Amino acid sequence: MSTDTAATAVATPTPSARPSRWAGYGSLWRRVPQELGFLLLTMPIAIIGLSIVAPLFWTGIGSLVLVFGIFIVIxxxxxxxxxxxxxxxxxxxxxxxxxxxxxxRPRTDGAGFWGTFIFGPVADGHYWLYLLHTMIISPIISIVSWTVTVVWVSIGLGGISFWIWARYIPMGDREFWVHDVVLDWMFPGNTWQFDSMAGEIVFEFILGVLFLITLPFVTRSLTLMHQGVARGLLGGWRSEELRREVADLSASRGAAVAAEDRSLRRLERDIHDGPQQRLVRLQMDLAAAERRLDTDPEAAKTLLAEARLQAHDTLEELRALSRGFAPPILQDRGLVSALDSLATRSPVPVRLESTLGTELRLPGEIERSAYFVAAELVTNAVKHAGATSIRLVISTRGDSVTDADSGAGSVAAAAASVPQWLDLWVIDDGIGGAATVDGHGLSGLEERLTGLRGVLVIDSPVGGPTTIGAHIPLPGEGAALS
Known part of the structure; x- marks a missing residue:
């Protein structure tokens, strides 16, 4: 049994470790193929959308005097x-x-098929915003972004390759050269004389290089323009997000209450069926031994031995039940030390793998819930999975750096990110087939995690191995170091 504990610390990047401007520029180039694919398809898709939606909508409007017109509008x-x-x-x-x-969700919920699917969209403002985007906004901005993209890419690629295909273009008695016009504008009165074709090739090459160098900035700007429009017209409203947040909080609170109630009921049943019955028998054995102590010392000795065995078994059962609560080591030394103690006490070898330092202290409710989930999963693997070895993996992770944050400061931003999630995995080599069943252990864990707005992930094919992950969100201020 081994414990691999590696403490991680975030240090302020030194000047030598800070990314260069070229690294940020390179990150822009990595997105260029995806952004070009998006931009080059914008106008065809926008024209197709306009060609379909506009005739439908105006036909429906023109047919409103007839009954079927409303259905065409919908x-x-x-x-x-x-x-x-x-x-x-x-x-x-x-x-x-x-x-x-x-x-x-239509505002006419509960109104049946006609109210929900037929007339519901008419009362939903999002449908009308999507109609506005498809019929007017998208065609306009798509034509602009598509034109700029095609022109920019054409000038860039055409300029750097002009020296290849220029020889196949019939020049005749050409007197107009772009480089002459540009040079005369930049340096009026110059008398420079050089080969016109060579000057044009050099000029086109320089122009193509400049356009290609600035291409990532152009594609990024145009894509951000589309994203801004989409966020304003196609995204959810703040009021809906608040309503969704309230619903999630209500569901989390209900799940937490249900999980606690189920845990208390199970604890009450376990105490009644286990230690309480043993204590009653222990009391009876001691009373019988007390009565026979003078008349039959040998029988009294036998009863006392049985009473001692009952006391030992009762103590073991109480210890097993107490694993579902926060042990003193959790409060005194933190989650990593408590999980290390849990792994040491397990009858099946448990290897603890942690990227958390032993000095890392999380909020009390997070540590208690994480310990309870780990203890329950390890107990399930020991009792029901027939496992011969168990891995207990725990780590934290911060918010991922989005593309909007990429660039010169992306590495520094990633280094400065604070933990936002606590990830706990229990992997065993047992028989597999684990699933959430109402009223059973994994279902209770899922409710407990839902109460913390966490997630339980189960991957347990028949025959094993079983991998169960518990992901618990941390408070916004992150973990506190004591």
């Missing part, structure tokens, strides 16, 4: 929603951070 709203969702997906594929979609 169809145009649904089609607009499809093109808007496609825009959000394409932005995510281009490397931009995902934009949260609206809550597509």
């Amino acid at each position: 169809a145009s709203l649904y089609v607009s929603r499809g093109f808007g969702v496609l825009e959000l997906v394409r932005l995510r594929w281009s490397g931009r951070p995902a934009i949260r979609q609206p809550l597509w």
Whole structure:
């Protein structure tokens, strides 16, 4: 049994370790293929959307005097929603951070099929914003961004390759050369004389290099323009996010209450069926031994031996039950030391792998819940999985640096990030087949983690191995070092 504990510390980057400007520029180039793919498809998709939605919408408007006109308008709203969702997906594929979609719940919930799916979109402002984006906004900005992208790429690639294909262009008695016009404008009155074709090739090459050098900035700016428009028209509203947050908090609170109630009920049942029954028998054995102490010392001795065995078994059961609570070592020395003690006491070899320092102290409720989850998972692996070895892995991770933060400061930003998640994994080589069943252990753990707004991930194919991960969000201020 081994414990691999490696403390990690975040140090301020030294000047020699700070990224150069070229590193930030290189990060821009890495996104260019994705951004070009996004930008070059913008106008075709926008024209297709306009060609489909506009006839539908105006036909529906013109047919409102007839009954079926409203259904054509509603169809145009649904089609607009499809093109808007496609825009959000394409932005995510281009490397931009995902934009949260609206809550597509009609305001007429409970009104049946007609109120929900037919007339619901009419009362939802998001559908009309998606229609506005598909019919007007997207075609306008797509034509602009597509034109700038095509011109920029054409000038860049055409300029650096002009010396290859210029010889195949019939020049005739050409008298107009672009480089002459530029040089005369920059240096009026000059009398320079050199080969016109050579000057044009050099000029085109320099121009192409300049356009290619600035291409990442152009593609990034145009993609950000599309993202800004999409965030304003296609993203969810702040009020919806608050409503979703309230719903999540309510669900978390309900799950936490249910998990605590289930834990208390299970503890009550375990105490009643285990230690309490043993203590009753212990009391009876001691009373019988007391009665026979004078008349039958040998029988009294036998009863006392049985009482001692009962006391030992009761103590072991109480120790097993106490593993579900916070042990003193958790409060005194922290989560890593408590998990190390848990691994040492396990009847099956447990290897603890931690990237947390022993001095790292997390909020009390986080440490208690993490210890309880780890103890429960290790106990399940010992009792039900038939495992011969168990790995207990614990670490923290910070928020990932988004592409918007990439550039010269990305490395420094990543180094300065604070832990935002506590990750705890229990991996065993048992028989597998673990799943959440209502009223059983894993379901209770899932409810406990939901109460902390965490996530339980289970990967347990039949035959094993079993990998169960508990991911617990940390407070915004991060972990406190004592």
